[in-house]
Amino acid sequence: MTSRERFVATLRDGTLGCPPRFEREIRDDVVAAWREQGLPAGTDVNTHFGFDPWQIAGPYGSPLIRLFARPDLPHTPRSPGDIPKWEASFTLADRYDDDWDAKVAATRGHDWPLGLHAYRGLFLSFGVHDGQSLQDHVYFLIDYPDAVAAMMERLAEFTIALVEPALKQMDVDYLSLSEPIAGSNAPVVGPHTFARAVLPFYRAMVEMGRRAGLEIFLWESYGQVEVLLPVVLEAGFNCLWLGETGDAGTDYVRLRERYGPEIGLLGGIDARILSGSKREIEAEVRRIAEPLLASGRYIPMLSSRMRPVHSFEGIVARAPSPAIRSGSCLVEKRRARAPTPHGIWT
Numbered sequence: 238m239t240s241r242e243r244f245v246a247t248l249r250d251g252t253l254g255c256p257p258r259f260e261r262e263i264r265d266d267v268v269a270a271w272r273e274q275g276l277p278a279g280t281d282v283n284t285h286f287g288f289d290p291w292q293i294a295g296p297y298g299s300p301l302i303r304l305f306a307r308p309d310l311p312h313t314p315r316s317p318g319d320i321p322k323w324e325a326s327f328t329l330a331d332r333y334d335d336d337w338d339a340k341v342a343a344t345r346g347h348d349w350p351l352g353l354h355a356y357r358g359l360f361l362s363f364g365v366h367d368g369q370s371l372q373d374h375v376y377f378l379i380d381y382p383d384a385v386a387a388m389m390e391r392l393a394e395f396t397i398a399l400v401e402p403a404l405k406q407m408d409v410d411y412l413s414l415s416e417p418i419a420g421s422n423a424p425v426v427g428p429h430t431f432a433r434a435v436l437p438f439y440r441a442m443v444e445m446g447r448r449a450g451l452e453i454f455l456w457e458s459y460g461q462v463e464v465l466l467p468v469v470l471e472a473g474f475n476c477l478w479l480g481e482t483g484d485a486g487t488d489y490v491r492l493r494e495r496y497g498p499e500i501g502l503l504g505g506i507d508a509r510i511l512s513g514s515k516r517e518i519e520a521e522v523r524r525i526a527e528p529l530l531a532s533g534r535y536i537p538m539l540s541s542r543m544r545p546v547h548s549f550e551g552i553v554a555r556a557p558s559p560a561i562r563s564g565s566c567l568v569e570k571r572r573a574r575a576p577t578p579h580g581i582w583t
Contacts, residue, residue, distance in 0.1 A: 238254075238255075239349070240257040240290060241349050241350050243289075244536070247535070248411070248476055248501040248534055251533040257289040257291070257536060259288060259291055259503070261538065261541070261542045264543070267545055270548075271549035274550055291350050292344065292347070293351075294352070294407065295352075296354060298354060300341055301333070301334040302332060302403060303332045303333075306323075310364030313370045314364070314377055315376075320388060323388065327391070327392065351408065352409065353403060353404060353407070353411075353412055353413070355442055356414040356416075356438075356442065358414075358415055358417045358418060359434055375425060378430055378434055385433075389435065393441040397441065400445065401448070401449070404449035411453035411476070412455070413455040414457070415457040416457070418458060419461050421460050421484040421486075422460075424460070424461070428465055443472060443473035447473075452475075454473055454476065455474065455476040457478040457480070458478075459479070459481045460480075461485035461486065461487065462485075463492075466492075475501060476501035476502070477500060478504055479540070483509050493535075498532040498533045500534070501536075502534065504536075504539065505535075505538070506521070506522060506540060508540055508541045508542075512546075522537070525537070
């Protein structure tokens with residue numbers, strides 16, 4: 238099976254087997270450090286570790302769709318009087334890659350997963366960039382809910398006008414939205430304010446994806462966001478990719494027990510374990526990956542990006558055994574066993 242077929246089979250169909258081998262983008266500074274530590278010159282790091290290809294179109298990927306404010310907002314809106322300036326930054330002109338047609342053509346017939354990222358989050362869409370603008374935005378959300386609702390409706394119209402034609406041109410496998418909204422302890426706003434601000438927008442995005450024939454809807458966030466997940470799932474998302482789970486105390490096994498195997502999961506393995514011994518790494522990977530792989534709709538990944546502190550020698554020396562790295566091996570050991578009431582195979 239291609240990585241695309243394994244991705245779709247795992248997250249859409251819940252097929253038990255070997256999921257694709259993905260990892261978050263390994264940054265240039267990490268690769269540079271690893272080359273000094275023994276990674277052979279000229280070696281592609283993804284090929285070296287056997288990671289599968291994965292492409293994401295949208296504001297951070299290719300083909301590029303510029304969904305951010307243009308020009309940059311001078312500050313986040315503080316009163317309804319600022320709304321015209323905000324709206325003026327979300328016009329439709331000059332939003333696609335300069336070589337859009339060629340890059341779209343290059344995706345046709347792809348055998349790797351292709352996603353389309355359609356939203357940068359409530360805070361980034363309103364121009365939050367530091368502590369002061371964050372404070373201003375939170376006050377704005379609370380003080381002017383009707384204005385926020387109108388602005389989010391306008392943002393939905395803007396996004397659909399750009400993304401829906403792209404979905405018709407590309408054979409996309411999933412739609413994703415990101416929501417950087419939390420620290421390690423809690424989200425910046427509670428579920429009531431969150432739902433009031435984003436739920437109609439989320440539903441509009443999911444409906445747009447369904448019109449295009451999509452069945453995989455991925456919500457990505459970071460930190461301690463568990464209190465917001467009921468709102469996310471109510472909107473129609475069926476896959477979660479949560480980062481920085483270790484610092485936030487979010488446990489993917491517990492999430493699976495709570496929401497069942499109908500909700501797909503990506504990630505969940507605390508990157509901090511890479512500083513541990515090989516035995517500690519293997520034990521933690523088994524604790525997370527075995528039950529999740531066996532219950533389906535799970536792609537194991539680190540919960541955050543590799544850092545320069547994660548040395549190349551240390552990763553190679555501490556790499557889990559082949560049985561751990563192969564999801565199919567773990568599943569085959571457990572496939573014949575009975576599920577618990579929570580749907581976790583034991």
